[in-house]
């Protein structure tokens with residue numbers, strides 16, 4: 711059996727199978743999980759600076775931050791067409807709002823467990839989110855922001871959405887440190903494999919799609935070789 715349903719779906723199926731459906735314990739399942747350090751921030755701009763109409767796609771730029779060493783996180787500003795120019799972005803535009811979405815890899819110390827009839831996700835990427843907020847504040851300052859950001863400033867980082875779930879079925883050299891071996895086979899469950907982003911032991915900086923494909927074909931090769 712090869713599980714390849716994406717991080718959240720693979721975790722849901724394996725946790726349910728393990729806890730409810732009688733598959734038995736899978737050591738470390740759900741640990742070493744992350745949603746990424748995502749932070750959406752809205753800043754009110756002064757009337758004379760806010761553009762009346764923004765054209766084009768979302769802005770994706772690289773800037774040097776004094777004192778920063780290497781890559782730590784990224785932050786993008788959205789223009790309306792990115793979300794289809796829908797009611798939300800029109801409303802934000804009308805309110806002279808600078809909308810920024812930031813992302814950065816974290817320590818992958820979150821955990822997903824099974825409780826009752828569903829999954830419980832525990833993940834609080836405090837460090838990287840604080841750094842993203844600080845960068846977003848500095849960018850907004852350059853735009854002449856006058857009002858405090860309407861993001862969750864001052865509150866603990868508790869993500870309310872994420873595009874970056876990863877881990878939970880960590881690949882490792884032995885069962886004390888992960889869920890699957892280097893072939894993607896679940897420790898203690900011969901014939902059960904995982905081949906998607908849930909096996910990643912660390913978070914990628916960019917989109918992991920190519921790495922997921924490479925990993926899946928590596929695991930497929932191991933399965934074919936073992937069967938031969």
Ligand SMILES: Cc1cc2nc3c(=O)[nH]c(=O)nc-3n(C[C@H](O)[C@H](O)[C@H](O)COP(=O)(O)OP(=O)(O)OC[C@H]3O[C@@H](n4cnc5c(N)ncnc54)[C@H](O)[C@@H]3O)c2cc1C
Pocket residue numbers: 714715716717719746873874875876905906907908913914915916917918919922
């Ligand atoms: C750090 C990071 C950065 C990222 N950056 C980007 C980015 O810049 N741009 C971007 O587009 N994305 C980005 N992503 C998202 C990324 O594309 C996804 O994480 C990636 O596609 C996950 O691949 P996957 O194979 O694990 O799962 P998926 O691509 O979700 O594949 C799972 C497949 O299984 C199928 N499936 C689900 N449940 C079942 C079931 N019960 N039975 C049968 N089939 C099922 C689904 O339909 C789907 O086809 C990022 C993610 C991370 C972690």
